[in-house]
Amino acid sequence: MTEALVEAPHRGLPRLRRLFVILLLGFASGLPLALTGGAMQAWLTVEGLDLVTLGFLSLIGIPYTFKFLWAPLIDRFDLPLLGRRRGWIVLMLFALAAALLVMSSLSPSRNLGLFASVAVVVACLSATLDVVIDAYRTDLLQPAERGLGGSLTVLGYRLAMVLSGGITLIWAEQWQSWPQVYRVMASLAAVVGVLALVLMPPLPARFKAPVSKASSEVWGFLALVLGVAAGAWLAHQLLVLVGLDPDSSDRWVRLVFVITQIAAAMVLGLGVTRWVRFETLNASLRSYFGMRGAGAFLALVVLYKVGDAFALSLSTPFLLKGMHFSQAEVGLANKTIGLLMTIVGAIVGGFFLLRLRLSTAVIAFGVLQLVSNLGFYLLAREGAGAWGTVEVPAFNLLIVHLDTPTPMDGLLLFALSLDNFAGGMGTAAFVALLSGLCGTRFSATHYALLSAFATLGRVFVGPFAGVLADAYGWQVFFLVSVVVGMPGLLMAWWLRREVDATTRVVEAG
Known part of the structure; x- marks a missing residue:
């Protein structure tokens, strides 16, 4: 009995380290996304670019959809010294820091082509970082830890998104300088790289690269x-x-x-x-599609987040140009209430994932995601100030704080709160589902394939979204976002037994 009590803390400490690293890597994964998405849209909106051009520039995110094509190289090759997966993570974080620094030195209004090209490089590095982090998390966590791991991933990811897509807007307004904001983000990426280098535990020896x-x-x-x-x-x-x-x-x-x-x-x-042997890609695709129901799961992955992605594809131009909120107002709302609701959503999502069947969580959280789009529709229909202002009292919760009581638009707070809460819960269930579908030998490619298809909505609806919003207005745009999300819920209902099976069976790959 005494020996067991002595050993228990030592078993607990490695688990706490693993979970903290998962939180840190979730933050690292979410940090660059807004810098080629919402924050960049805000920068370009201030520079005077039109709505249709902003829609087409969402294609900068194409690397997130194509990342499964080079994920086999991540599976096949390990960098020296740091071991499987870890070397790639550290390299990508430092490369991201350098690329963001270059991006900060360019003017989008004077040289949009070069600016967009560097942004594509940032997206490529970010997508590759996602590939390695997803594979590392899948390999590192035990099946029983995946629900909590998914919740921590979402928490870290959404914290980073609020920082890079919310607080950056406040800084940009205060400093009157988007380049300075991007230099700060580059420094932060480098700091996260150092922390990852020091804290990441090595993977167990059984995780080895495929032989080819x-x-x-x-x-x-x-x-x-x-x-x-x-x-x-x-x-x-x-x-x-x-x-x-x-x-x-x-x-x-x-x-x-x-x-x-x-x-x-x-x-x-x-x-x-x-025709040309790309064996790791071909073998990993055969491994995934050899799984029962692989095609149906792929359809679920594509459709599940598409309604949410559609609504968010132009949310920043909507709030800044469509509703005429200031950068500081949007950023402050995201920094405070938005961030708090993100934390609550991730915690509540993790709580329910430990107690509900995964299929129930996927369906229920998916419904909530679609309902959250109606908050933006209501804002577009009623207009700014329709619900008056709400005075948010000063508070300090360490990770988020407000120095003085501040009046904020009530409907804006409602829309952002609902979106962040629903997004945190839905993504937690989605991450748990994707982890259960990955085989161990090809976890990078499997997860990259699935998560890449999940980004189809976010990337490819951008041009159509810009054209639709420009032609028919914001109200129609947000109603369409609800309609396009419904097939994903139908797929989740149809595959509910198969979804639950992923929590019991781990494919060997």
């Missing part, structure tokens, strides 16, 4: 890249041949070019991998 010929992996990836480029070029030439103008002022024509080129790039790029 290194040169064939590199050549396979290069062939894939060439196939993607060739597909995009051929689609562009074909559309020009049929008489369409890529520089047309018609927003629908531009949308056709974007969607057709992306589709052709994917088809030809994946087709090339059948």
Whole structure:
């Protein structure tokens, strides 16, 4: 009995370390996203870019959708010294810091093309960081820890999103300088890199890279890249041949070019991998699609978050340009009430994940996500000031504080609170589901494949969202976001038994 009591704390401390690292890496994963999304949209809105252009610039997030294509290289190759997964995480964090520093030195109004190119590099590094962190978390946590791990991931992720997508707006207004904001974010990414280097525990020895010929992996990836480029070029030439103008002022024509080129790039790029051996990609895809119900699960992953992603794709331009709130007002609302509701949502989500069937949580939290979109619809219909102002008292909860009592728009607070609360709960269930679908040998590629398809909504609805909001207004836009989210709930109901099975069976890969 005495020996057991002595050993218990030593078993508990490694678990606490693992869970803290999961929280830290969730923060690291969420930090860059707004810097190529909401925060960047705010910067470009201040610079005077139009709504349609902002919609098309959401395609900067394409790397998040294509990340499963290079995830096999993460599975196949480990960097020296730090062991499996950890070396990639530290390298990506320091590379992100450098790329954000470069981004801060550019002017989007004077050189939008170069600015967008560097933003794409940031998105590529961020997407790659997501790949490694997701795989590391999947390998590190025991099946019984995945619900809590998912909740901590969401908490860290949403804290970072509130910082980079909310507090940065306050800084930008106070400092009158978005470049300075991005320099601060670059420094923070470097600090997180140092913490990750010191704190991350190594993975158990059983987690090893798949065995394959290194040169064939590199050549396979290069062939894939060439196939993607060739597909995009051929689609562009074909559309020009049929008489369409890529520089047309018609927003629908531009949308056709974007969607057709992306589709052709994917088809030809994946087709090339059948002729040129890219063994880790092919083996990992065979491993996933060999699982019973793989196609149906993939459909669920695509559809589950699409309604939420649609509503959020232009939320920053909506609040700044559509509702005419100031950057500081939006940032302050996100920093205080938004952040508090994020914490509450993640905690409540984790509590229910420990007690409910996963299918029940996925369905219930998905319904709440769609309902939260109606908060923005109500704001668009009623307008700023419709619910008056609410004086938020001063408080200090260490992680979030308000120095003095501050009046805020009541309807804005309601919409942001509902969105953050629902988003925290829905993502916690979603992360637990994705972790259960990943095999151990190919966890990076499996998770990257699933999470990449989950970003289809966030990335590809952007151009359509910009055109729709510009043509029909914000009220129609947010109502459409609810409609497009309903098929995901139907899929979750249809697959409820299979969803529950992921908590009991861990695929060997």
